[in-house]
Amino acid sequence: MQDTSADRRRGRGGGGAARRAARSATAVETAAVITRNIPDFEVLTEEALEIIEWNAETVLEEVGVNFVNNPAALQRWRDAGADVSGERVRLPRGLARKLIQTAPGSFVQHARNPEKSVTIGGRNLVLAPVYGPPFVRDLTGGRRYATIDDFRNFVKLGHMSKWLHHSGGTVCEPTDVPVNKRHLDMIEAHVTLTDKPFMGAVTEPSRARDSVEMCEIVFGKDFVADNCVLTSLININSPLTFDDTMMGALEVYAAAGQACIISPFIVGGAMAPVSVAGTLTQVLAETMAGVAYSQLIRPGAPVIMGAFVTSIDMNSGAPTFGTPEASQVTYGAGQLARRLGLPFRSAGSFCGSKLPDAQAAYETANTLNMGLLSGVNFMLHACGWLEGGLVASYEKFVMDADQLGALHRMAAGVDSGEAAQAMDAIREVGPGGHYLGCAHTQEHFKTAFWRSEVFDYKPYETWSEEGARDTATLAQIRARRLLDTYVPPAIDPAISEALGAYIAGKRASEPDAFS
């Protein structure tokens, strides 16, 4: 499934693309961002919320957080009124909460195609694909290191998924590209192979700067100065530690008015206490400190409060996914984010399974449902995650992306208008009758129910004759078909040329580094 650069060039506009578009059976359509018309599910009582909020302030005041190798950050904190000792920053009760007030409750991230710009926050849910796996499970069923061709394939699959609103960031690690130049190839792919919004590099402050500069080429310098065109993932080193690489990237993005997800990455019992309430306390303390810091860089910089938290298997020490405790943390974190008035990032297609099998699907479905009901505003990893995030799977990508359609339907809530009440239909059909032929059914049938484009709904006999295929097999067929019919979105040739020139210059400016 690796495409060649010749394929890629052919794909960009021109006769080949037109011919492929003409024979394509796959419509490329992107759904509007989910706007929830259903309530949030809340597991914490008012009393529990107040305890956790009080305790988080106590943690910030008594224990504090470390800003590592970052004298400028320590000075900013001193100037803001924090108690700084060595690298430890202790925040007087109420300081973080006060600083957070300048962060917007929602913001627009612009896409190259204005129709695909997304509003993050409020009742909205924006879906983005898997982020970070060094491995892929490819369409031959093999597990191997990910390459830039895999990266491009996942961007293409994301582009073609109706239910993904966002192209994400490091959809897999392109391990065949030098570490110090990967971000150039990745952003180029997000710019040229899709027109959905995307994320910037965070592995070095200089790469964050490159990301912003590439966006200036694509969107125009003035536009980027005034608008958010990147949302990037800043991880906190739990417990309570902010390293200079991640903070350096945050500083670049916040200063440029670009959005960051500020998010602990926690395996409960290892990086946080082995209890839901204790973990939530630490998550709240960490994200409050991180978000407050973003506002010290630039008041009003758009930020998302993140919570990547999962449980641990007490037998093996392995992280576990789709568990009830992970759900409880996420539901609770959603409540805390809403009380802070911040957009909330959590959940995704999490699973620990090595295969796109039943374990993967139970764990993922548990997490996707929880993500919808917990009020998540930005769901990274919404499709394609396998093996605890070590692997991006082509099959799982399309399986999960299909389920995201169901989330859209669920979020729309229940219509109780006159047509939906269907009283005429009930009167028409009466006791013992059949609804399939009635006028109301005929009128609404086509749009009444969500249906999977991956699952098999055929009778046993037909399914059996067709080879008794399981979901992974059907997903493989779908992924191949999507990639085979992929057509890139239009792009101004002047922009892609300028971007190419920028990348060539950057590539030539320093030697390749592989670690």
Added chain:
Amino acid sequence: MQDTSADRRRGRGGGGAARRAARSATAVETAAVITRNIPDFEVLTEEALEIIEWNAETVLEEVGVNFVNNPAALQRWRDAGADVSGERVRLPRGLARKLIQTAPGSFVQHARNPEKSVTIGGRNLVLAPVYGPPFVRDLTGGRRYATIDDFRNFVKLGHMSKWLHHSGGTVCEPTDVPVNKRHLDMIEAHVTLTDKPFMGAVTEPSRARDSVEMCEIVFGKDFVADNCVLTSLININSPLTFDDTMMGALEVYAAAGQACIISPFIVGGAMAPVSVAGTLTQVLAETMAGVAYSQLIRPGAPVIMGAFVTSIDMNSGAPTFGTPEASQVTYGAGQLARRLGLPFRSAGSFCGSKLPDAQAAYETANTLNMGLLSGVNFMLHACGWLEGGLVASYEKFVMDADQLGALHRMAAGVDSGEAAQAMDAIREVGPGGHYLGCAHTQEHFKTAFWRSEVFDYKPYETWSEEGARDTATLAQIRARRLLDTYVPPAIDPAISEALGAYIAGKRASEPDAFS
């Protein structure tokens, strides 16, 4: 995996059982019924609820329901003030709601082992296995007609599942036993192979009577007269039709003070309108009429308001499961049941897949989560369902039963007590530390997180060396091991002898019938 009757006899007490118990590695323990310490998720607004309730009364008043081949029922309705014309019964607005008031909001169903008796209603959730499949997918991976040996195996698996509170009813159809005698074998299995509560026969009023008589042998005649020892499934023939077989069984059970689930079985768009609000209107009208009728038979008879509702694939006409519309109906039906003050039955391990694969797991997880959050009090089909309910699967039985453990944890809610707040742990570990070794973690680690007993949590390399097994394979191993280590619960020999004599008498009293 078919056990022989010699095996079974050997299994019942005696030296063989003792030896097997001694070498058994599988503890047989049953969890307490779930008591929800979390809120219900509600999709219908107050306005939508009032519209649906008003419309349901309009349906009962204007359209009415049919009671087929049942002159006594028609007379009861006439006496209660309904407008009866032919087999059509029209209920004046408010009549059904008034009659329903005598139905208890919750009730105890007694088990042979008093520790396993269950309270159905209120904040409780009772879990029971799959009901009704004519086929099994067995432990060789084959799909074939179910037999009485399969039936007994599923009762054994249910007995050994910690998370199942109830042994269910027709866990599969024992198609090798004459139709008119199956109920005898099925109840015998539920009485002798487990000590959990179970369900009675509904396929003929006489078989319902036999079910009650067998319980009188097990529990004592006086006890059965005063207590509920059977909960049985009475389906409504949607739309709006109550047939004489099902109503005959309901009449037997209600008169005997035994519980019934009164439940439409609806594929939306076929047996109900192709909209959530319309379907809920019909479900409410049907269950109100059915529950009201149970109270005409015996005021105070325990009943459960049921809703088995799913969606349809508009391409093939096949029922589809785990869909957002099915969830919305269930959430809404839960709200309606709570407003009527009735225990609520819905959800289960629903899926359309032919295999215990990812499709099966996504659909099932969607449904189990929705079942928990919708406030279901009695969940039939909670494990083992495959292929739209045509197939009971050994593998899926143990996969789903494992997930039911997660529901228990989720329902327990979040502890915000001092130990759970873990402030000492956060102070002890501090920024950059590790929680695995701290005192709080050591103290709470073993019970902190739910873990699967089916899924693979091992590293990729170990998993690969062990044969790269998928979930279905691991579940097959678990099912075999459970059956291999099964030990029947103790039973008073006088009871099993009396029950055997009753069954022998019944078997001899009429010729076998196979349809």
